[in-house]
Amino acid sequence: MNRRCILFFREYCVRWLIRIQSLAAAGITIARRVFPGALRRLGHPTRRGIMLTLAAVPALFLLYVLALVPFTPGIGDIRKARIDRPALIVSADGRVIDEFKPVNREWVSLGQISPYMVAALIATEDRRFYEHHGIDWLRTASAALHTFSGDRQGGSTITQQLARNLYPDEIGRAPTLARKLREAITALKIEAVYSKDQILETYLNNVPFLYNAYGVEMAARTYFGKSAHQLDILESATLVGMLKANSTYNPVLNPERALERRNTVLGQMNKYGKLKPDAYTWLRRQPLNVNFGLQTAPRSAAPHFSAQLRKWLITWAERNGYNIYADGLVVRTTIDYRLQTMAVQAMDWQASQLQWIANGAWNERTGCWPGNDLFRTFIRQTPDYRAARDAGQSDQVALRKLGMNRTFVRALCRSKTQVQAGFVAIDPRNGDIKAWVGSRDFGDAPFDHVQQARRQPGSTFKPFVYGAAFADGARPGDTIVDRNVAIPLAGQAIWRPTDAAPPTDRPMTLRDALVYSRNRVTAQLMQKESPEKVARLARAMGVRDSPLAAVPSLALGTSPVTLKEMVSAYSTIANRGAYVEPRMVTRIEDHDGKVLAEFASASPEQALSAAAAQTLVDVMRDVIIRGTGAGIRTRFGIRADVAGKTGTTQDNADGWFILMHPQLVAGAWVGFDDGRVTLGNDWGQGAHSALPMVGAFYDMALRARVIDPDARFSPETRAPRKPHARQHRQFLFWKF
Structure with a gap:
């Protein structure tokens, strides 16, 4: 033994x-x-005592088995497990944009599975499948005898294997008596709930086949390029052979072993009368004929949106007793499929152009070469550099050797210089999120630049400063002298904001200061309103998750925020100063259409007075007409009633643009994941990087009339642009 x-x-x-x-x-x-x-x-001891002692052993064993019953899946859970009904995510215009599957699997009925597959499975794994009730006692006893004699064998039936596949956490994989008993108890429960055909169907739809292929349908597509009902005898035997050990009998990586195992399955089919006479001899000489092709899960139309929604839905489902993978929930979302498609197209178009520019600025002859200090820093941050240093190489030697490795340099350069972007659009009237694109490609870059990324917003933050001033009674025609200022900070520090153009030392209206994005004037207005007041207003308007440092430089957008927060805050401006929390879901239904929950728009919260919001909209119209956002009119020909603001951070690390329409507010951020990489002084500006993305989106949306080209902000009256001189108020008395 x-x-x-x-x-x-x-x-x-x-x-x-x-x-x-x-x-x-x-x-x-x-x-x-x-x-x-x-x-x-x-x-x-008496005879009666001996008999009682002998009876105590099975009695104790029975008590032990009964004690394990509560730790196995309940009948209700088992009933649900057989039906694969993933939650369907539906757009506001009725299109399915995603479905939440736990694995890459497509459920097919037993009638859609080749009979050869079923015959091979039963002959190999459980030949008395139709005779037992979950446990094959003869096979179990035989397996135990072989195991004790040194030839370990499995005695699990198809039903017991199904129990393990469905409930790996509850049953476990450890080779213990407790695990085998939990498996047996669950198998008996399954047999009590399912018919034999239902057990086979459930088993064949749950078994894993490597390469993220679960169930026989995905396995047939992966290894043979066909559906499960088209599998022939040889292909069925190959897949059944994999069940013993997927990796060992992988027909792609281990074809010889897979062929041997396939012939073993054919031998079992022949032994138990599942093959025609003389067929076995011919079949076992045939090659595998694998037609391998990876099967990827269908892409979501809004993958970053879906990722955020999945987190929320799991919490809701657990709280309300539902399973998002099995209960067939239908989730009605706020996403507009048409607008989502337009947003993706706009991002692809603009990001591709910017990538072409980035590739020219960052290649092996310019930015991505060891003579560049920044690229040397990138090299020092790689595992390859650390490994070289650990091997005893000096800094200079490690840098030189890695810099000469063209494969290494190209890979590092590409990882650092991929242009990234985020785009989100919200209906300001009810907070509905209409489009959400978190990156250029979810497969390559799943990081979400709409909700996860926090970047400095630059001048897109300035409207909060002007909104606070308008709420305090300031008017667009009031003036501040455009001059150099020195603002004391904590300790002995001094902040001296600058602009691209030198100061004029002349009065400038608040309207023009925002239209032309003047830093010196905005900094002075910030001092008048106070950083604390501006920070409170920004939070009330929608910047509610990111911390805001209440310092003077906040006026120029130095505190990192998310794109979703900024677009939500601009939606407050467009909604006459009333903040409405962004909404993702309108209602949830069961698979029969019964409404399980409805989610109304959040109650509006007045964050900014309606008059101040209207004044702000009027001033920001001029940003589009004659200011930094004029490309919306001149390049894209958009004549609708819109208002917006560009934003660019120091060294052009971040480009922003947010545009407001009465029915839709949309914004984009463009940059690199590593903020030290930039597009240069020209293309890095928000007006050149982010604005075209938003402009192309609105051009498509307005032409398709998904939003009304004739909609106007209310009221339509505009504040006078050149008030009488007596109405001007010059804040010349501030001292810094």
């Missing part, structure tokens, strides 16, 4: 003896207290 098996069996018996001893000791203690006279008779 195999020595390892003997030692295992001995250790197993010892553990059980210890358990029995513990139980016996506990029983004796109780007996001493309850039946003090009974123990005296143990020294003189």
